[in-house]
Amino acid sequence: xxxxxxxxxxxxxxxxxxxxxxxxxxxxxxxxxxxxxxxxxxxxxxxxxxxxxxxxxxxxxxxxxxxxxxxxxxxxxxxxxxxxxxxxxxxxxxxxxxxxxxxxxxxxxxxxxxxxxxxxxxxxxxxxxxxxxxxxxxxxxxxxxxxxxxxxxxxxxxxxxxxxxxxxxxxxxxxxxxxxxxxxxxxxxxxxxxxxxxxxxxxxxxxxxxxxxxxxxxxxxxxxxxxxxxxxxxxxxxxxxxxxxxxxxxxxxxxxxxxxxxxxxxxxxxxxxxxxxxxxxxxxxxxxxxxxxxxxxxxxxxxxxxxxxxxxxxxxxxxxxxxxxxxxxxxxxxxxxxxxxxxxxxxxxxxxxxx
Numbered sequence: 001x002x003x004x005x006x007x008x009x010x011x012x013x014x015x016x017x018x019x020x021x022x023x024x025x026x027x028x029x030x031x032x033x034x035x036x037x038x039x040x041x042x043x044x045x046x047x048x049x050x051x052x053x054x055x056x057x058x059x060x061x062x063x064x065x066x067x068x069x070x071x072x073x074x075x076x077x078x079x080x081x082x083x084x085x086x087x088x089x090x091x092x093x094x095x096x097x098x099x100x101x102x103x104x105x106x107x108x109x110x111x112x113x114x115x116x117x118x119x120x121x122x123x124x125x126x127x128x129x130x131x132x133x134x135x136x137x138x139x140x141x142x143x144x145x146x147x148x149x150x151x152x153x154x155x156x157x158x159x160x161x162x163x164x165x166x167x168x169x170x171x172x173x174x175x176x177x178x179x180x181x182x183x184x185x186x187x188x189x190x191x192x193x194x195x196x197x198x199x200x201x202x203x204x205x206x207x208x209x210x211x212x213x214x215x216x217x218x219x220x221x222x223x224x225x226x227x228x229x230x231x232x233x234x235x236x237x238x239x240x241x242x243x244x245x246x247x248x249x250x251x252x253x254x255x256x257x258x259x260x261x262x263x264x265x266x267x268x269x270x271x272x273x274x275x276x277x278x279x280x281x282x283x284x285x286x287x288x289x290x291x292x293x294x295x296x297x298x299x300x301x302x303x304x305x306x307x308x309x310x311x312x313x314x315x316x317x318x319x320x321x322x323x324x325x326x327x328x329x330x331x332x333x334x335x336x337x338x339x340x341x342x343x344x345x346x347x348x349x350x351x352x353x354x355x
Contacts, residue, residue, distance in 0.1 A: 270339025
C-alpha cells in the first residue's frame with residue numbers, strides 16, 4: 001500500500017505543452033497511526049458519518065414490461081445472484097399503457113415473488129417528454145412514482161410533486177439525451193442527476209458520463225445529488241457497471257428510499273469508498289480500495305490530484321482544501337481500469353466555525 005499526504009494551494013495554474021492546467025507538486029509521507037482527526041460534521045459526503053449499514057443497489061433497470069429483454073423476475077434475479085442488496089425496476093411509463101382501453105394500467109410488480117431474504121426490489125418508473133426539441137427523461141423510485149408526468153406539466157413542479165410524495169427522483173442520462181445544459185439549469189427544483197449510465201457507456205462511450213451537467217449545477221451552488229446506474233435492458237450483458245452504495249438503517253423500501261433522499265450514499269463503477277470527510281482544519285481525508293488516483297474537484301482549475309507512482313496504488317490521501325472561490329468540493333477515486341467512485345458534493349458553508 002502506498003500512502004500520500006498532499007498539501008496544495010488549489011487554483012495554482014501551470015503551463016505545460018501549451019495548455020493551461022492545475023498540476024502542483026506533492027509531498028510523500030506516512031500516515032501516523034492514532035486518533036482520527038476531529039470531523040467537521042457540517043460536511044457530509046454521502047453517509048460516511050451516519051449510523052447504519054451499507055447496501056449496494058441499482059436504480060435504473062428495464063424488463064419486458066417496457067423495452068427490456070427479460071421478464072421482471074429473471075431481470076431482478078440477475079442482480080440478486082450478482083450480490084446486490086436491492087434494485088429498482090423502472091420500466092418506461094409507455095409499458096403501462098393499455099392501447100385498447102386508452103388508459104395507463106396500475107404499476108404492479110409481483111414483489112412478493114421477487115423479494116428474497118437479503119434482497120429487495122423497489123418499484124419505479126422512467127418518464128420521458130419532449131420540450132422545445134429536447135428529449136428529457138426522469139427516473140422516479142419509491143412512493144408516488146406512479147403519479148404521471150402530464151404532457152405540458154412544468155418539469156420543476158413534476159419533480160417537486162414526486163419528491164413531496166416521498167419518492168427519490170433524478171434526471172436520467174442528459175448527455176445521452178444530448179440535452180442543452182439550460183434544460184437542467186432552468187429547473188428550479190432538481191434534487192438529483194444521473195452522472196454515470198453504464199449501459200450508455202458500453203454502447204456509446206463518453207455519452208454515458210453526464211458529469212459536466214452535475215458540475216455546472218454545483219458551480220451555481222445548486223446542492224444536487226449524483227447517482228450511477230446501469231440502465232440495464234439486457235441484464236447479464238449491460239448490468240453490474242454502475243451502482244449506488246446506500247447507508248441505511250435497514251434493508252426496507254422505506255429505509256433505502258429515505259437514505260437516498262437524505263443523500264446518504266456514494267456511487268461507483270468499480271472502486272469502494274471507505275471514508276470521506278473534512279476535518280476541523282479543512283483537510284480532506286479519503287480512504288478507499290486500491291486506486292491509481294484520488295481527486296478533490298471544484299470549479300475550473302480548482303482540483304487537487306493525488307496520483308500513485310508507476311506500479312503502485314493508493315488507498316488513502318489527505319489533502320489541504322482551500323475554500324477560497326470554491327463553492328463546492330467532491331471526491332473521485334479512479335482505478336487502473338478507469339473505473340471511478342464518486343462521493344457526493346458538499347457546498348461551502350460561509351462564516352461558521354466547525355463544531
